[in-house]
Amino acid sequence: MSEEKRSDGTMRVDTDLIRQLADLLTEKDLTEIEVEDSDRRITVKRQLTITTAQVAAPAAVAAPVAAAAPAQAAAPVTEESAASHPGTVKSPMVGTVYLSPEPNSSPFVAPGVKVAAGDTLLIVEAMKVMNPITAPKAGTVRQVLVQDAQPVEYDQPLVIIE
Structure with a gap:
């Protein structure tokens, strides 16, 4: 220099x-x-x-009504195609995903369940804070791409809504 x-x-x-x-x-x-x-x-x-969302742990939520199987059986979406699917809900943070409000309770959503915009799809725990991930639009859950208590990365596909 x-x-x-x-x-x-x-x-x-x-x-x-x-x-x-x-x-x-x-x-x-x-x-x-x-x-x-x-x-x-x-x-x-x-x-x-660094942004952290300070969200209280969700209160007990009534389990969604089990829906009938979709009229047509759609082929499961692969992780590669899920990233570009227009109905994909992605993780806004790194953390651990939980599919139900508490252990041994029914999951928030399952494939075939109809959701409204703002309905809780799952929870991502990050730094001991429970962050509800909500549906950005109304539709039917086509596929849940993660498992309960699975670690997730930022921008990882979680759920597909059509």
Whole structure:
């Protein structure tokens, strides 16, 4: 890192070095890195935004009425195609998924059950906070893509509503 000055006296910025430092931040999951050489110091920072939803644990909810089997048996959606399906509800966070409000109770939804917009589909527990995942639209649950107490990742497909 040699100090280079332009003819007007301002310091010349080494954009390649800054890109390398930014890549290193991401690669090593750092928030700040600083490099110093002679009279020049470069600091690269990234701001992480952490959001947590403070939601109370859901109260006991009446189990949905069991629906009859769908009129036509649709083939199950694979995980690859579920990601691009227009009715896919994805996990908004990393956590553990629970399909029912409490152990040994009926699940919130099952394939073939009709849901209204805002109905709870399942719960994702993140950092000891129970976060209800609700239906973004009314429709029929085509497929539940996760199992009870399964760890889930951000943006992972959970349920398909048609």
